[in-house]
Amino acid sequence: MISRRRWMSGSAALAAASALQASSKNLVISSANGLRACARAMEILKSGGDTLDAVVAGVSINEEDPEDDSVGYGGLPNEDGVVELDASVMHGPTRRAGSVASVRGIKHVSKLAKLVMEQTDHIMLVGEGAVRFARAYGFKEENLLTEKSRLAWLVWKRSLRDAAGHNNWTDGLDAPPSKPSAELKRMFPEAPEEWLAYAWDRACNPPTGTINCLALNAKGEISGVTTTSGLAWKLAGRVGDSPIIGAGLYVDQDVGAAGSTGRGEENIRVAGAHTIVENMRHGMTPKEACLDALKRISRNYGDDLDRLRKFDINFYALRKDGLYAGASLWNGGIRQGRLMPRQFAVHDGDKSRLEPCVFLYERKA
Numbered sequence: 601m602i603s604r605r606r607w608m609s610g611s612a613a614l615a616a617a618s619a620l621q622a623s624s625k626n627l628v629i630s631s632a633n634g635l636r637a638c639a640r641a642m643e644i645l646k647s648g649g650d651t652l653d654a655v656v657a658g659v660s661i662n663e664e665d666p667e668d669d670s671v672g673y674g675g676l677p678n679e680d681g682v683v684e685l686d687a688s689v690m691h692g693p694t695r696r697a698g699s700v701a702s703v704r705g706i707k708h709v710s711k712l713a714k715l716v717m718e719q720t721d722h723i724m725l726v727g728e729g730a731v732r733f734a735r736a737y738g739f740k741e742e743n744l745l746t747e748k749s750r751l752a753w754l755v756w757k758r759s760l761r762d763a764a765g766h767n768n769w770t771d772g773l774d775a776p777p778s779k780p781s782a783e784l785k786r787m788f789p790e791a792p793e794e795w796l797a798y799a800w801d802r803a804c805n806p807p808t809g810t811i812n813c814l815a816l817n818a819k820g821e822i823s824g825v826t827t828t829s830g831l832a833w834k835l836a837g838r839v840g841d842s843p844i845i846g847a848g849l850y851v852d853q854d855v856g857a858a859g860s861t862g863r864g865e866e867n868i869r870v871a872g873a874h875t876i877v878e879n880m881r882h883g884m885t886p887k888e889a890c891l892d893a894l895k896r897i898s899r900n901y902g903d904d905l906d907r908l909r910k911f912d913i914n915f916y917a918l919r920k921d922g923l924y925a926g927a928s929l930w931n932g933g934i935r936q937g938r939l940m941p942r943q944f945a946v947h948d949g950d951k952s953r954l955e956p957c958v959f960l961y962e963r964k965a
Contacts, residue, residue, distance in 0.1 A: 620855065622820025623922030628658070630813040630945040631861045631916065631926075632954060633668055636661045637813050638947035645815060646949075651823035652691045655813040656710045659827050662811045663708050666746045669802070670809015673707050674746040675829025676802060678836045681753050683744040685709040686843040687827035689717055690851035697851075699843040701726040705741040706734045710827040713843070723845060727837070744829075748798070751791055756803035756833055801935075806832035810842055812849065812859030814918040822920055824849050824857040831864070840864025846874035855881045856920050858889070862913030862929070870896040876917050886917035887958055890927030894960040897929065905961065914957060916944055926957040939964060 626645040628638040637658030644654035663672030670676070677683045687709035688699035698717025701724065703709050712734050716725050725733055735741065745753075785796060810828035826849045828842040841848035841864035848864065850873035851857040858876035860867045867873075872893045879889035893915055901907045914928045926944030933940050942957040 620919065620921045622920050623816055623818070625818055625922065626949060627816045627918065627922055627924065628654070628813065628947045629916055629918055629924050629926070630658070631811050631914065632943045632945055633662060633670070633809075634658065634811050634813055634945040635952040635954070637811060638945045638952040641813060641815050642947045642949070642952075645817050650691075651693075651815040651817050651821050652689060652714065652825070654817075655815045655823055655825045656689065656714055658813050658815075659710050659811050659825050660708055663710060663827060666748070668809075668811075669749055669752070669832075670829055671811050671827055672709070672829065673742075673744050674749050675744065675809075676749050676806070676832035677745055677753050678830075678834050678838070680836050681745065681750065681757075682836065683749075683829055684834075684836070684838075685744070685827070685829055686839055687713040687825065688843045688845055688849045689713045689825045690823060690845065690849055690857070691717065692822040692851045692853035692857070695853060697723055697845050699724045699845060700730040701839045701843040702837050703727070703730045703734070705744065706731060706739050707742060707744060708739070710825050712739065713825075713827075724843065726839075748795055751788060751795055752799040752802040753833070754788070755796075755799040756806070759803050802832065810848075810861040812861055812916055814851075814857045814859060814916060814924075816857075816918055816920065816922065820920055822851055822853060822857050822918065824851045824859055824918075826859050826861075828861075841867040841872070844868060846871045848873060850874045850877050852877050852881070854920070856886070856918050858886075858915060858917040860913060860915050863911040866897050866900070866911065866913050869900060872897075872913075872915060876915060880917065880919050886919050886923055886925035887927065890915040890917050890925055891958065891960060894927060894929050898960060908961065909963065912942075914942060914944070926955065928957040928959045929961060931957075931959040931962045934963070 628641045641654035641658035666674030686701045690697045698713045812826040814824040826842045858873040876889040918924045928942035943954040
């Protein structure tokens with residue numbers, strides 16, 4: 601039996617959510633790799649298109665781009681050298697969702713997740729079942745591993761060592777050096793210098809990547825999408841937070857939407873996107889809601905900064921009144937001794953721009 605106090609508390613939360621005034625303008629936010637995605641989504645919103653159609657069209661740009669090695673075509677592969685993709689979508693107006701995970705050979709998994717939502721009464725399809733479903737609806741199957749990403753995978757494979765300094769592929773004499781050099785060039789003589797530098801960086805610093813995109817139109821309708829190739833060099837079949845409804849993405853038409861990029865395992869443990877939306881339902885601003893979710897992640901490690909420095913995670917939140925925020929566990933990542941500040945993309949009608957993320961902890965180069 602529900603107590604009067606619990607019933608009143610729930611009623612108060614619903615009242616607070618309904619009291620939010622819907623934004624009267626179009627707005628799109630995304631992870632930092634989504635400047636073009638935001639621009640494409642805004643075009644669709646301005647033409648009167650649906651919010652989910654807008655964000656899926658936006659992230660499709662990244663899924664097609666071989667230079668975005670954390671999403672779609674050109675994504676860095678699993679430990680076997682195979683690209684596996686995950687995605688999820690949520691449509692605020694109809695309160696529906698769809699997702700796919702561990703998909704091989706299908707480039708546009710955001711569109712596939714949307715098809716699961718529209719054409720089935722399921723939420724998630726995975727692996728070969730998801731591929732068969734895509735095949736039935738005419739999706740093109742193709743090799744998603746580019747030569748550039750394959751080179752990064754090869755360099756990573758050759759960098760693996762046992763306690764004696766040997767790896768699975770060589771006797772150790774030809775293993776990659778401690779930094780890109782003439783030795784690395786000798787191993788891969790046909791590779792451009794910039795590819796070798798890129799491959800070594802990715803082998804040493806495997807990205808988590810991903811793109812999340814959230815859209816709100818002038819009618820107050822809101823939708824979201826998250827799509828990724830997941831953690832580089834992951835175990836085959838590993839699934840992070842991106843296709844998990846409530847972790848990598850959550851949308852509630854009464855309140856707003858949230859999504860994530862970064863280390864998915866940490867997000868799954870706090871159901872980050874759902875936590876953020878519920879925080880906003882209870883009156884928090886998007887900034888406060890995201891920082892609270894980050895504090896929950898930190899608490900899982902006893903707020904031990906030495907352990908927390910080993911990963912990062914980013915949240916994005918968009919409330920139905922048009923207030924938004926991007927937040928990160930750390931103020932930036934270190935690349936070649938330089939601090940790269942965490943940012944996220946925003947488009948509010950003029951053009952896409954990057955804005956700084958708020959952060960929980962600060963580190964220096």
